[in-house]
Amino acid sequence: MSDGLSISLKMLLIGAVIFGLLVVLMLVLLCCDVCNRSQGQKRPFFSLLNHYLTRRAAGVLSLLQRRRLELSTKKILQVQQDALLYSIRRNRNTQYGELFRFSEITDRETFRRLHPLTQYDHYKESIERIGKGEENVLISERPRYLSRTSGTSGSSTTLLSTRKTANDFHQAFGVVFNSMLNVYPRTGNLQRTAMFYYLPNWSNSESGIPIGPNFPFPLTSKLNLNMYSTPGAGFEIATEPEAMYIHLLFALKDRHLGALEASFASTVYHSFAFLQNKWEQLIEDIWLGQINPKLKITDDVRMKLRAHLKPDPRRASELAAEFGSGFRGIARRVWPHLNLVLTVDSGSNELYGRHLKHFYCVGVPVYSPVYAATEGLIGVNLWPEKEERHYLLWPLSIFFEFIPVDLCSEGQPQTLFLDEVKENELYELIVTNTSGLYRYRMGDIVKVVGFHNQCPVVEFKCRRGQFLNVRGEKITEGAFYRTLLRAVSLWPGAMLLDYCCAESGLLGPFCGSSDPHYEVFVEIKGVRNLSEDQRYKLDQCLQEDSERYQSFRRKGSLGPVRVHIVAAGSFKELTDFIMANLGTSYSQFNMHRILRNKEFLDFIQRKVIS
Template sequence: MAAVSSAAVVLIRLQPPRRRRLRCRGRNEMLLFAAFVPLALWILLLLWRDVCRKSQGHKRSFFSLLHQYMFQRYVSFLSLRQRRRLEDSTKNVQHLQDRTLLHRIHRDRSTEYGRLYRFSEVTDRLSFCSVHPLTQYDHYSDYIQRISKGEENILIPGRPSALTVTSGTSGAPALLLCIQAAMNDLHQGFGACFSAKINAYPQTRNLQRTAMFFYPPVWRKSESGIPIGPYSVSPVASRHMSSSYSTPAAGYEITSGAEALYVHLLFALKDRSLGILEASFASVLYYTFALLQHQWEQLVEDIRLGRVNPALTVADDIRLRLNAQLKPDPRRAYELAVEFGSGFRGIARRVWPHLNLVLVVDSGANELYGSNLQRFYCEGVPTYSPVYAAAEGLIGVNLWPERSERYYLLCPQSMFYEFIPVNLCEEEQPQTLFMEEVKENELYELVVTNASGLYRYRLGDIVKVVAFHNQCPVIEFQYRQSQTLNVRGERITEAAFHQTLLHAVKLWPGAVLHDYCCVESGLLGSWCGGSDLHYEVFVEIEGVRNMSEDQRYKLDQCLQEDSAVYQSFRRKGSIGPVRVHIVALGSFKELTDFIVAHSGISHNQFQMPRVLKKKEFLDFIQRKVIS
């Protein structure tokens, strides 16, 4: 009883100080809260002002703008890290190249292929080159067929996440392995390009949407269930990206290429405040504008009524979701009709007055499409060609967006590179050079060892080393060896013929070149019309329908002026004159669709072959000749 009373007294005596401490803590928390609220409001106000400023008054919900703002800041942070990582990798390329090579050799040493080529004995680049020959696709075709049927641990440990289809510019499309590491390299390359883009064009930080013109990829499965498809992913693969694009997510579910492109155009035209036009290649964007030029009245009517055109073959559930995003907009429809009625030169900047950038790859086979975009549809809008990549993986990134030349910094962590001097390319196993051994202004064939089971693989791409960034070569794509014209050993490259053709077109009064391809006479058969070896050239031109034989002969004269070897063969009569054929407008878009349909590749990865190698493609373009 006494003990209880004593404890009660102690408890009573302790209570007042505790209450005081609680009251003090409460006052401190109130003071902190009172200080935090204005700070939080101030931060929110700054955020609101920044979002509103970057939105430039565009008619979108604040939450949509905020979502894009936060995603853009996150991507900017990641891209800055990736740019710094790339910069660091260029400072000691020999060490990094050795590490990249040995990491892959060590990873693959227990595979069937690694045991065959004694990867366990490889200790450096020299020992690797001594045990492994230079290779081309035929070297791997049987291995890849076995992998597609379900065999594992052949070229790489386990099985690939997918099989990807090459573009087919060197011949028939081929299957290659695709693993996550290669995709990570590609994403890091795009991250570095994103950093370069916002540094060169700060206005792209604005909260404007991008119109992505993207054909639905064609996917199938191998015998063992491995996905087979293009080396690309949907722009809205992540829901966080959806706020950045003008097309709603449902638009990327459309399976037909023509319908998908129409829907991308519809939503792009509806958004007057677009900031960027984007596509995989310049050819995709070029054909998109050609579609716009032919179907603008239908598109304007859809915007006026706020619908997806009923004539389009679109699944009902997709159509419902797309229509929910559309509202009748007679004012925008009228504005567009006025601009289209005034012609299509410079139409991009006229229908999207806030347009900042065209984002497409326009080097190599896409150079003509890129120059036509800049000359006509996208006049006055800068173009950025961000990456040099292929189904084999990421090769280089363009860190100089504002330059008209397309220079690409090789990525030392993406692949192990070797270089064959151009004068040795005809040899089967020539001596190669390493990154630190190449010289400026010299031409080389690229050889790569990638993350996906290709070793000392000859790409067939001829590049020119134009500079060095720290210790890393900066290259310019020149041409593909498979696209060289050669009937007597004269070897006229794709790049050389392209420049000669442009020269000849200037001698055809009023002519504007839209597209072209060539054929060596050996592919013609009975259509040849003579026994002499020569080139057949098919051109899609505007402004000229019928040319005299003298005008057509201008191309042959230009070739003789530009190539002494060709001129020598012409004078000896070993090669006959070039024969020029004019095809109907739109023929090359139809040829593109035909090749894609018969090759199993995607429009997003297709590059027009300038030298046709297949008879069925030649037969198709011959049927389009009008003069």
């Protein structure tokens, strides 16, 4: 019996030794993998380990989220039916649900028959009541936020945002992370990301509901701050110039930076423009290991940030040499290991994305990850490597309907369901979400460019109503942008930095011409002035690109385009002015390419220099 016990003890001891060796081997492999992925960074090991484990966990979670999305696209009818009925059943006992007989809705056909197509005026009074504290009006829960739209139609509106909306964004960025790793595997290394994030301007409704952007917080917490170049205190800065300075300061300190991230390409572009003006101050701070004394931040934030700095003359000298060589391709020169720029560069941000790819970030891939709006998450880009910005519709939460573009002018046109749309056709998007919007005409015009399994893949084309349309010519924002680029290419030495336009009718009696026409404001680089012949090139290009415009010009119904050059930095000032007036923030702002607001037009007119 003692022999048997002895053998058991020996076996147990051998097993413990083997287990211990395996644990040691795993730890050694883990340490080797961490060191290999660190790309030679001089960071504390536990900081790298935290980053490593966070990335690993995110990778596993993102794979599960990708599989869930893939599965949903293979049974699209059931998934869409579930998304619709979830919203209907959840809110059927609200005042709105009782008014529109939600208890009778059992499928999409009944829903389409019982509920009309809607626009914002349909909800305005109900949202105001919710803001004052009334409950059970549109949705059964208290909204998490009241979310402002970006106001591209001329005025900002307010919608409801629920916890489900935030969850959708988190799931979508899981899918984005998976797509990113598949195409750009080096993004899995332990390099930090420079996130250009700015605190939104918060206010509260009468009942204390926060009013701000739909997705206000960065994906940062105490657990994953090691993934970002800016210390946590940097995300507490409330003013945009100071926050931008701090983001750039800590990004420049990190030679091994792996990615740049922001909600929109405009934010990244303006950060580089800011860098171009402030690089000498930033280098001085890096050399001395200080926070610029003139920077208007609180003493508490300054002290927290100062703890992450020490003098680095070597890095400062390296940066000075690169900046002294000019700013073309500067991103890859100051960050040799930069793998990716993660930012939305479709729609009104296309011009900023173009500047990044062809000037500041030459050679660095730009991935436009999501198609989102205040109404919720619309789509996700599964193809980071493609130049075209195509988005798979997100079928899990929003119930989609579509209006063929030639029926958009009708009040209650017949809609198509998600499984009824056709490739290469244009549609207006209709959404029903969990935040109290039902058959809502959000105003986006999209083109169905294909299908992923059974789910449509779309390309954003324009906003409904965002046309230059004096006489019925209907030149879309996208079409005008392409024509403007062609005209600028005919101005020797000129580079288009930014632009907007307006119909002359918005000027009233001060339009300066008896014939209605387009007023175009451009910020350009490389030339100080344009001749009248050069300015007229834009009108000629518009006539070549649009037969209807050409017809009205020949009839004399439209006057020639008037082109104005504005001072450098004017569009950044216009951005700040619009946001201050509409109460929006950088996390959701899109430049207004076609101005509909007289105040905004007056502002940019005051910046004209030629």
